[in-house]
Amino acid sequence: MRAAAAGVAFIVRRIWRVSPLRVLSSVTVTLLLAFVPALQVYALAQLVERLDGDAGFADVAPPLLLVVAVIGLGGPVRSVATTLRTEAEHGVAAALTGDVMHRAAHTSPSDLARPETTAELQKQQEIATEASRSLFGGLVSGAEGVISTAAIVVAVATFSRLAGLLTVLALIPALVAGRLLARVWSRYWDAAGPPFGRVRYLGNLLVRQRSAVELATLGAGPSVADDAAQRWDEIRALRVALSRRELRSDWLVGAVTTVFVLGALAALLTDTGYSPVAVAGITGITAGAAAVGMAGVHLGRLLSTGPQAAQLRDFLASATPAADTGRAAPTQIDHLRVSGLTHTYPGRDSPAVTGVSVEARRGEVIALVGANGAGKTTALRGLLGLLEVDRGTVTLDGVAPTDVGTSAWLQRFGTLVQEFERYEFSIRRNLLLGAEGRTVADEELWSALELAGLAAFVRGLPDGLDAMLGEQWGGTALSGGQWQRLSLARVAVRNAPVWVLDEATAAVDAESEEAILGRLVADRARRITILVSHRAWTLRDVDRIYVLDDGVVLEQGRFEDLLARGGHFARLFRHQLGEHGLEGS
Numbered sequence: 001m002r003a004a005a006a007g008v009a010f011i012v013r014r015i016w017r018v019s020p021l022r023v024l025s026s027v028t029v030t031l032l033l034a035f036v037p038a039l040q041v042y043a044l045a046q047l048v049e050r051l052d053g054d055a056g057f058a059d060v061a062p063p064l065l066l067v068v069a070v071i072g073l074g075g076p077v078r079s080v081a082t083t084l085r086t087e088a089e090h091g092v093a094a095a096l097t098g099d100v101m102h103r104a105a106h107t108s109p110s111d112l113a114r115p116e117t118t119a120e121l122q123k124q125q126e127i128a129t130e131a132s133r134s135l136f137g138g139l140v141s142g143a144e145g146v147i148s149t150a151a152i153v154v155a156v157a158t159f160s161r162l163a164g165l166l167t168v169l170a171l172i173p174a175l176v177a178g179r180l181l182a183r184v185w186s187r188y189w190d191a192a193g194p195p196f197g198r199v200r201y202l203g204n205l206l207v208r209q210r211s212a213v214e215l216a217t218l219g220a221g222p223s224v225a226d227d228a229a230q231r232w233d234e235i236r237a238l239r240v241a242l243s244r245r246e247l248r249s250d251w252l253v254g255a256v257t258t259v260f261v262l263g264a265l266a267a268l269l270t271d272t273g274y275s276p277v278a279v280a281g282i283t284g285i286t287a288g289a290a291a292v293g294m295a296g297v298h299l300g301r302l303l304s305t306g307p308q309a310a311q312l313r314d315f316l317a318s319a320t321p322a323a324d325t326g327r328a329a330p331t332q333i334d335h336l337r338v339s340g341l342t343h344t345y346p347g348r349d350s351p352a353v354t355g356v357s358v359e360a361r362r363g364e365v366i367a368l369v370g371a372n373g374a375g376k377t378t379a380l381r382g383l384l385g386l387l388e389v390d391r392g393t394v395t396l397d398g399v400a401p402t403d404v405g406t407s408a409w410l411q412r413f414g415t416l417v418q419e420f421e422r423y424e425f426s427i428r429r430n431l432l433l434g435a436e437g438r439t440v441a442d443e444e445l446w447s448a449l450e451l452a453g454l455a456a457f458v459r460g461l462p463d464g465l466d467a468m469l470g471e472q473w474g475g476t477a478l479s480g481g482q483w484q485r486l487s488l489a490r491v492a493v494r495n496a497p498v499w500v501l502d503e504a505t506a507a508v509d510a511e512s513e514e515a516i517l518g519r520l521v522a523d524r525a526r527r528i529t530i531l532v533s534h535r536a537w538t539l540r541d542v543d544r545i546y547v548l549d550d551g552v553v554l555e556q557g558r559f560e561d562l563l564a565r566g567g568h569f570a571r572l573f574r575h576q577l578g579e580h581g582l583e584g585s
């Protein structure tokens with residue numbers, strides 16, 4: 001109950017900040033409507049009293065006109081109330097969805113790397129759009145129901161106090177049912193959350209251009225659609241079970257309410273001595289039953305969605321983890337040291353990396369190599385502070401991630417990840433994504449594009465740096481390799497003191513790859529560069545290669561030394577290198 005009240009209060013405050021005028025007008029009009037049934041009772045009572053054999057039109061005109069006005073204006077005024085309420089609801093949904101997006105945007109990358117965090121964000125986004133809307137609607141309609149009931153009870157009580165009392169008591173079953181259904185609804189949301197998330201994911205696969213084309217090419221679209229349909233079935237089954245319970249509860253509430261209504265009618269007829277004026281009271285009691293139902297349904301809705309809104313409030317208020325010290329990141333790092341890094345992923349028996357130690361000085365290019373699953377990416381994620389490692393330390397010039405906080409730590413890195421995203425923004429915006437808040441001259445953007453081997457292509461575009469990317473926005477399409485070059489250029493614009501390039505040129509053609517790596521190596525002096533590569537020849541000029549196998553560094557050294565040793569490295573690259581070393585070198 002307290003959580004529901006807290007949630008309602010939160011939504012009311014938020015909606016008030018968004019559009020106070022709409023809230024005020026919506027509440028005022030709805031509350032006015034709440035008095036309509038009672039007014040009707042009053043007008044009818046007046047009418048019946050004046051209807052005797054001697055009455056003329058002038059005698060009955062005032063109450064008659066009141067009845068006509070109440071009935072005639074009721075509909076249009078209600079649609080004004082609905083319009084105002086819907087506008088206010090949309091306003092609060094948009095504002096809260098924006099709040100969730102900002103909260104997501106300020107979540108630390110290490111937190112975002114955990115699946116629970118993204119699941120929570122999705123859940124809160126749903127609450128922001130759905131629950132917040134129904135809550136405001138529920139609050140206004142619930143208030144209308146309660147005030148309506150109170151006004152009717154007062155009107156009916158003028159004929160019979162007992163009838164008034166019984167009408168108000170009819171509220172009890174509706175409230176009890178609302179409370180019970182609130183629990184059922186919250187269990188439904190818990191159970192339906194995962195299939196809803198899955199359906200959204202599958203739906204996106206079928207409508208997002210890249211995955212849709214790939215699935216269509218594979219001929220796999222229908223099976224993904226079937227999969228989605230199955231999840232809908234699961235959701236439908238849960239929803240049907242819920243509807244059945246709602247139905248049973250409605251019947252029960254209806255039956256008990258009917259008993260109260262019958263009691264109220266009997267009391268009314270007895271207390272009015274079966275006089276014609278009882279007609280007004282009868283109208284009041286029947287209108288009261290409807291108002292009671294409305295109050296029960298909407299208050300029940302408040303009880304079920306209120307706690308969710310309270311959850312949303314706590315979620316939005318929760319501090320983003322790893323507050324930073326506020327110190328500016330250094331522009332130069334002399335020494336990187338990773339010592340004894342060990343990490344076991346949740347649910348795994350053995351560590352993905354064990355005791356990994358890596359070192360690099362400014363100006364050096366080092367590489368991590370190993371078969372798929374050897375632990376290279378895990379080691380890099382540990383280095384970036386994106387994992388809570390079991391053991392081991394990472395320092396840059398003696399400073400550890402915990403000394404400065406996650407985002408300040410990450411400012412020291414320019415990272416190109418294996419699964420880089422294709423941001424369908426303009427080229428300029430793409431390049432500036434890692435340098436937000438810094439003024440970057442166009443020359444800097446061009447030299448980054450030069451490094452990544454993309455400058456000639458961008459110069460050829462009519463809008464140059466401002467060319468929009470992504471065909472679905474009427475922009476330019478890029479090839480896979482061009483997207484990767486753009487991501488590399490972004491790392492260059494970021495200009496961080498440590499570059500982490502996880503297969504940065506895997507999609508680039510061999511000739512261009514050689515040129516890009518040549519430029520990277522030539523330009524190495526100002527930074528520490530860490531590469532992950534599966535192509536032997538890209539490792540020739542690297543200062544030190546760390547060879548990982550099953551999460552352990554088996555060998556380290558320069559390219560020729562490792563080859564000469566004939567160990568794991570030599571075996572790993574045997575096919576690429578041919579019998580006597582690098583073919584064609």
Ligand SMILES: Nc1ncnc2c1ncn2[C@@H]1O[C@H](COP(=O)(O)OP(=O)(O)OP(=O)(O)O)[C@@H](O)[C@H]1O
Pocket residue numbers: 345346348352370371372373374375376377378379418
């Ligand atoms: N999020 C995760 N949860 C559980 N296990 C994981 C997770 N990420 C990776 N692993 C496991 O950890 C091991 C090392 O994976 P990692 O991604 O570090 O390998 P890698 O050397 O980078 O491989 P690749 O060359 O394919 O990129 C693998 O066995 C992988 O299945």
